[in-house]
Amino acid sequence: MDLEATFRDERARALATLIRLLGDFDLAEDALQDAFAAALEQWPRAGVPGNPRAWLVSAARHKAIDRLRRDKRLAAKREELAYLAPAAAAPAELEDEAVADDRLRLIFTCCHPALAPEAQVALTLKTLCGLAVEEIARAFLVSPPTMAQRLVRAKGKIRDAGIPYEVPGSDRLAERLGGVLSVVYLVFNEGYVATSGDALIRRELCGEAIRLGRLLRSLMPAEGEVAGLLALMLLHDARRAARVDARGELVTLEEQDRSLWDRAQIAEGRALARDALRRGGAGFYALQAAIAALHAEAARAEDTDWPQIAALYALLLRLYPSPVVALNHAAAVAMGERLERGLRLIERLEQSGELRGYHLLPAAKADILRRMGRKADAAAAYAQALQLVTHEAERRYLERRSREVG
Amino acid sequence: VQYLLLIYENEASWAALSEAEQGKIFQEYMDYSRRIRKSANYVGGNALQPTSSATTVRVKNGKTLSTDGPFAETREQLGGYYLVEAKDLDEAIALAAGIPGARMGSVEVRPILPTPPVE
Numbered sequence: 001m002d003l004e005a006t007f008r009d010e011r012a013r014a015l016a017t018l019i020r021l022l023g024d025f026d027l028a029e030d031a032l033q034d035a036f037a038a039a040l041e042q043w044p045r046a047g048v049p050g051n052p053r054a055w056l057v058s059a060a061r062h063k064a065i066d067r068l069r070r071d072k073r074l075a076a077k078r079e080e081l082a083y084l085a086p087a088a089a090a091p092a093e094l095e096d097e098a099v100a101d102d103r104l105r106l107i108f109t110c111c112h113p114a115l116a117p118e119a120q121v122a123l124t125l126k127t128l129c130g131l132a133v134e135e136i137a138r139a140f141l142v143s144p145p146t147m148a149q150r151l152v153r154a155k156g157k158i159r160d161a162g163i164p165y166e167v168p169g170s171d172r173l174a175e176r177l178g179g180v181l182s183v184v185y186l187v188f189n190e191g192y193v194a195t196s197g198d199a200l201i202r203r204e205l206c207g208e209a210i211r212l213g214r215l216l217r218s219l220m221p222a223e224g225e226v227a228g229l230l231a232l233m234l235l236h237d238a239r240r241a242a243r244v245d246a247r248g249e250l251v252t253l254e255e256q257d258r259s260l261w262d263r264a265q266i267a268e269g270r271a272l273a274r275d276a277l278r279r280g281g282a283g284f285y286a287l288q289a290a291i292a293a294l295h296a297e298a299a300r301a302e303d304t305d306w307p308q309i310a311a312l313y314a315l316l317l318r319l320y321p322s323p324v325v326a327l328n329h330a331a332a333v334a335m336g337e338r339l340e341r342g343l344r345l346i347e348r349l350e351q352s353g354e355l356r357g358y359h360l361l362p363a364a365k366a367d368i369l370r371r372m373g374r375k376a377d378a379a380a381a382y383a384q385a386l387q388l389v390t391h392e393a394e395r396r397y398l399e400r401r402s403r404e405v406g
Numbered sequence: 407v408q409y410l411l412l413i414y415e416n417e418a419s420w421a422a423l424s425e426a427e428q429g430k431i432f433q434e435y436m437d438y439s440r441r442i443r444k445s446a447n448y449v450g451g452n453a454l455q456p457t458s459s460a461t462t463v464r465v466k467n468g469k470t471l472s473t474d475g476p477f478a479e480t481r482e483q484l485g486g487y488y489l490v491e492a493k494d495l496d497e498a499i500a501l502a503a504g505i506p507g508a509r510m511g512s513v514e515v516r517p518i519l520p521t522p523p524v525e
Contacts, residue, residue: 112495160517160519162494162498163494
């Protein structure tokens with residue numbers, strides 16, 4: 001039996017339960033580490049226990065009490081926990097259902113709005129996904145000591161401010177769930193959008209976000225937006241292999257080799273997107289998932305149902321207005337062969353100044369002008385986009401398009 | 407856990423309100439105070455005189471220095487507080503959200519540092 005794999009599987013679950021039992025993130029992490037060490041020593045000799053998780057939680061609990069006895073500074077904490085001492089973990093507390101509740105509590109605690117957004121993300125990756133501090137630091141381009149400090153501060157605030165370890169009541173659930181979903185989506189985008197940095201870490205972030213999405217889905221199957229977010233991530237991620245070519249260049253959706261798309265994942269994403277729309281109506285993630293599903297359904301780029309995509313963007317823009325959604329809406333309108341109208345929408349957005357400095361605005365305008373055959377205007381817009389772009393692969397794409405109209 | 411709910415408001419915009427508007431907000435504070443006093447959460451609370459009445463005190467080299475006004479010039483000023491007992495931050499946030507000042511200004515929620523009783 002692969003002990004490392006068992007530990008990895010059980011770590012997040014056991015940790016969630018221990019944080020509830022011990023009421024302290026650091027103590028739970030340290031005690032679980034002690035329990036792993038004990039298991040490494042005992043299991044090869046005595047055999048793996050029938051219920052490894054129960055063994056680990058129970059051992060960690062005893063290790064925690066040992067730690068409290070050794071450390072004088074933790075005297076107050078020791079008294080607080082004294083009532084835990086005699087109890088071996090009650091079996092009922094370790095049933096899958098009870099552990100699932102603990103993991104849900106942990107998500108809501110890590111994503112509490114009283115924590116800074118970057119701390120929410122870091123804490124989620126550390127405690128729920130079990131990523132190492134070094135890995136999280138690399139993913140967010142900060143030094144490991146900075147990231148460690150961020151985690152220490154977040155755990156300190158949970159303790160000192162009394163952030164509860166519980167799933168919010170139904171009166172606040174919708175509001176708080178929105179925060180949790182945005183953390184998961186942030187993790188995904190961090191891995192998906194930026195193709196700079198360590199490719200391996202970025203792929204891992206997408207994988208972790210999808211795992212979190214699946215966890216939320218299994219814990220809250222009735223929530224439409226949970227299904228919507230998972231669908232959106234699966235549908236985007238299904239195109240991963242086609243997004244970058246052999247030379248590492250970004251390939252636009254239109255030019256991607258669709259035979260590289262992950263069909264099984266697309267099928268799962270589409271089913272979830274349908275479920276999301278049925279349950280939650282026109283939610284923020286459900287609508288975006290529906291748009292991604294329409295892209296995924298087209299066998300060739302020219303088969304894309306642009307009018308329907310434009311209609312979905314129009315709805316998204318009305319319900320959740322943002323200049324980036326407005327830009328996507330304008331581009332979709334133009335792709336539906338209404339080039340003039342798409343151009344007018346983009347020019348209006350340009351005049352508003354809301355996306356000043358954002359390279360995708362002149363890039364989208366340039367693409368429309370190129371399709372209209374207005375080469376000189378397109379070249380000017382590409383030049384403008386090239387001045388703003390920072391991402392290497394996107395720069396090469398714009399340069400190539402620019403040469404086509406030059 | 408005890409929390410101090412610090413109410414920050416812009417004194418200038420308060421002063422700019424009509425008497426009727428001020429009276430309405432005053433009434434809301436009265437209602438809130440009555441409700442929270444009856445609850446198990448209430449430990450204490452007061453409104454403060456405006457910062458024009460404030461004095462800042464520092465001791466440098468054993469000498470007491472008093473200066474007119476609050477410590478820092480900020481857009482919002484401390485105007486009052488409640489000291490509450492709450493089971494966790496979420497309950498404290500809910501109590502803070504009910505304070506009329508949370509709509510006009512902001513309420514800072516600070517946990518009290520538990521200290522051993524002074525003998």
